[in-house]
Amino acid sequence: MPSNWFLRKSRQINTEVVANITQAYTLSTRILNMKRKLYTLLLLTFGLLAVQAEAQHKIDLVKGANAIVKLEETVFTVNSAGSGTTRIKTIITILNESGKEHARLQVAHDRLNKVDYIKGTSYDLAGKKIKSLKSSEIKDVSAGAGDNEILDTRVKYADMAHTVYPYTVEYEYQTTSSNMMFYPVWVPLASSKLSVEKATFQVLMPKGMKLRYRETNLQEKVKQSATATHDVYSWEVQNLTPLDTEPYGPFMAEVIPMVRTAPADFEVEGYRGSMESWQKYGHFINQLNAGRDVLPEATKQKLQALTADTKDPLAKIDKVYNYLQSNTRYVSIQLGLGGWQPLEAGFVASKGYGDCKALTNYTQAMLKEVGVPSFQALIRGGENEPAIMTDFPSSQFNHVVLCVPLQQDTLWLECTSQNESAGFSGSFTGSRKALLITPEGGKLVNTPSYTAADNTEHRTVKVKLDENGNGTANVISRYTGEEHETYRDLIHHYAAEEQRKWLYSNIKVPAFEVKKFAFDLKKGRQPEVTEKLELSLRQCATLSGKRMFLTPNLMNKWTTVPNTVEKRKWEVVRNSAYTNVDTVVYEMPVGYTLEFKPNDTEYKTAFGTYKATTKVDGQQVTYIRSLQMNKGRFSPDTYAKMIEFMNNMLKADAQQVVFVKNIP
């Protein structure tokens, strides 16, 4: 799980002065990779869009588009419970250079998914053939990325890009799958700046086999017909114009036309299962896992010895989890059915590594050995992931964690992390549904949720300034919940020198030096990080003649306001909730008298609550700012109010206290 998002964050340099100067981090710093997504339902997380399907005639498909899908036909034929064939024919016109990605085709394959053929032809504006795709032009490379990923997924890709626009590319290809855990998800409008003239989707089910499907945002519902051998389900969309993105919008997957399909009964590599209910899905997973929890004798003895002195389940869990964390590491291994079936516990015991399934299965086996029952829980892990569709049992997961029911409550274990606190789920697996795999089958349960009260930053700063406005600041900050995750990762993955650099690029004070810094992580179900900083400040207060100006908000200013949107289409979606409380106490130089002090400010909105007060008492200025931001969904017309709220905070955080020098 070592999520690495904060690395990217910290690498943002100040682009104000020397914007966009080529900077290079080309030497590969070894970066921990996020888990491979086992399941690639288009991870369309870049918010918002709009689909218009108004009057069928006279719709302008060119406006705002880089490419137009003239026709796309997808036919999925289920051959049996264990095999299916997908044939796709797509004709797409590329309008300009930005659309050239659509001239590329990528088809993934592995041991269970074969590519039968790929054909391609390109045409110029007049419809004259430019060229046909030669088989030698189809590249076939591994889909593996990181050093800690080993997988058999490969990608065949072809590129029919031409340089005179517009031109049209036609692809036809067919794949046959023997992994029937996955039926297609039909997404005709799969990217922004794309429009669709016509797209169709057909599923042919052998008579007697049931198709399950879930339709969203369609112009028309399914049409059913039949042939002698198959039941036929058909969908069609026409004239879809490009999606328009809006800041703080919903997930794309929520608003675009989509048909998800899934089997009732299916078979893969000799395992038979059903997805008709979550319960049955769980039974299938039980089959995949069966018999893979056998520990070597030596490991058993070690575990017995380790837990010999305690009967308390919590203490046992602690010891086993600690043993796991000090003896294994995460390596993604996805070979054949291994993408869905864990490596045996014995493998992990002897090699000391595995992926999420292997490590979770191993931990479950170890807990069982010391008499603590636990359940694997399938989950869609990731920050800011769309919630799973609870009403449509199907393969929607990309991760697995371990759930340990205790007498009082439940403890969740992330088995891929060598550092995480037992019981902390956080932004990667918290606040969502998980499918608990019990002997009675699958059950949807909630993972721990993290609210504004859990995700906090409390900071106290003592500043002493001299007559030039320079000074020192002693900062103590305490971070909890999701707010602590950045600092947790900083502690675990960065060396001291890199932490210092990170501080320099992330502390938002105009001019300062970091004199000392220290981080302290307190593990637990509600872990927290205490950060202590000693900063020297340059011109923290600015002098103009006889006046001294001080912006009392030292290091937590609101700085951005999203773009104005004239006619908001989509709901406003806020995915993070947190609380910040900053107290800054200044000791000002002697010889100055207060001239101006900002009024206390308070804003209460549905999006959050802001309060800032400034007290001046002789030489002492006390500034207290508290901000609570809420998560939730708000109606489109509230968007302007959110912008106003953010701009109000921006203004309030820039307020200054003014002192005048006493004339002796």
Next chain:
Amino acid sequence: MRLRTSTQFLLILFFFCCSAGLASAQNLPAKFGKVEESELTMHAYDKDTSAAAVVLSDYGYSYFTYHDGFKVNFERHTRIKILKKSGYDWANVTIPFYQKNGDKERISNIKGFTYNLEGGKMVKHKLESSSQHDEQRSENWYSKKFTMPNVKEGSVIEYSYTISSDFLYNLREWEFQTTIPVVWSEYKAYIPEYFEYKQQQQGYLPFDVATVEKGKERYLVTWSSEITPGINGGRTSGGSSQIEANSETFRWVVKEAPALRPEVYITTLSDYQSKIEFELQRVRYPNKLPQVMTGNWDDINRDLLQAERFGAQLNRKGFFKNEVAAIKAKHTSPEQQMAALHELVKNTVKWNGKYDIYTNGSLSKAFESRTGSAAEVNLLLTSMLQEAGLTAAPVLVSTREHGRPPLWSPMLQKFNYVLAHVTVGDKEYLLDATDPLLPAGMLPVRCLNGQGRLIAKENHRWVDLKPSAMYTKLFSGELNINEKGEMTGRAFESNGGYIGLQLRNAIKEDGLQKYAEKISKEIGNLKYTKPEFVNVDNLAKPVDIKYTLTSDGNGQANDVIYLNPMMGQGKKENPFKLEKRAYPVDLGAPIDETFVCRLTIPAGYEMEEAPKSAIIALPDNGGRFTYMVEKEGNTIQIMSKVNVSKPVFYAPEYESLKEFYNQIVAKHAEQIVLKKVAN
């Protein structure tokens, strides 16, 4: 490039196969399998206590063998101490290797162990062959991946492998430094007299050992049986023979190399890494004339001008005669012709994003298909310029990400890009037609990397890749302020050089309308609205934007008005925050940012307080900051000018650069105070 060895050659000379074991036994920093107890018990690396892992020893050895052609072999033995969990990734090893046509790099003899201290005893875990996987990354690149078993905090891991390569041109380079500390890094290259490699060393670390030993070695040459057709043909039987050749053994050692850490404003981190690289310069087989592979610039220049995929392409001018003639008919001055041809190539042949100094196919094919690599696009431009009668020649360039090209040692592999050079009278121009938004004579930032090599029949030489443009921005505002502190007025900004280029790219990405929406918004009190764009398509001019600028007051008349006169355009943070800097700051191009504002104040108010004017200069004319506030009647003039005239600042100059920006940030934060006077 592969060095070809002909059968004929083989029959004349019976050559060699050196015994690898012989030389590799001496002076080893570590012997495979012999892990010291101190290595297992160490908890931290005392030279860098924060290191997550440390390379205890890294040993590389290159040597030659012969079997149906030469091969260069590379053995590597690496031992790493894992100190923290964040160092676990060092136990997942990826070795890239290359295959092209029939030529290959082969990885063999992979051995590996993890050593742990368990209950005071050393326990060994073997790397199984089942933990090794091959992966194809692209058409020619593959990787061998392996995962070391049972790695924990405190583990010592050790692995070794051999790469046998058909590509003699590149004797394997050696990096003495990496992103974790390296205690002992040693490279040996055992090179027989037949091969002469040019060596390039770089980095900030001195060698602890750098020796050459001359010697004579006996080699075993083997060859396979072969049937030659024809009258004089017949079967040649396979066999072997021993010969003696002079050899040189180079040895380099760097001890205690610190971890290499990235910083901002650099070309590429690998420019600062201590390493040694090789390029085959000459092959001297006995009884044959020496074959020059690369050598001095005279030879390279000549060879390049004759090379099929470089100079020869420049001579085939038939296919664009009409286009060039049309431009010559339309424009008379050489400069106009140059600009028109640049425009023509830019707009007809798209850059496919590929970097190379050689063409892939012919230029006529690139012209026809309207797409090509940097070499194809700019060689085509060069060729057309020549056809038009201009003095034009190609220039070899190494882009910033590709690293600095060595000036002292001609190595073609150090270049990855081509530009066109034109001389008109006593003026010289560098042209790049890969980016439609680049005006003639301006280089993209990626090319701003030291010097390039002009390849011409006469007077081949280095040319400075100096930026002809700067990061230029002018802001000018004209505002009225009233008693309530409300401001209204107009603002104008002019974005030139690289700022203009960035802006044009952003507008191209979003479309003008979207971009205008994006920038017209309220930030704090200031509202920038109704932007009007001028010269977006006229590349020779800066992009101008005019706005309406307004600002809220606090809704009531005030006796005292505080005002930051930078109108939200001031520098709020120092881009150079770190106290120390190990590498030069490389900005690419100079910076020129000018801010002027005229503010009319309400009647009955006086400017009671104003920031003091200031001039701050960087040493050696490196830059200047000028700041001025002046009052004339009821208007206040504010002027701020930031000028950084050098694109590169060396590490000792860092402090003054940082202080320079500290002063700017401080000055830009200062306030004007307006006070009501009795009326």
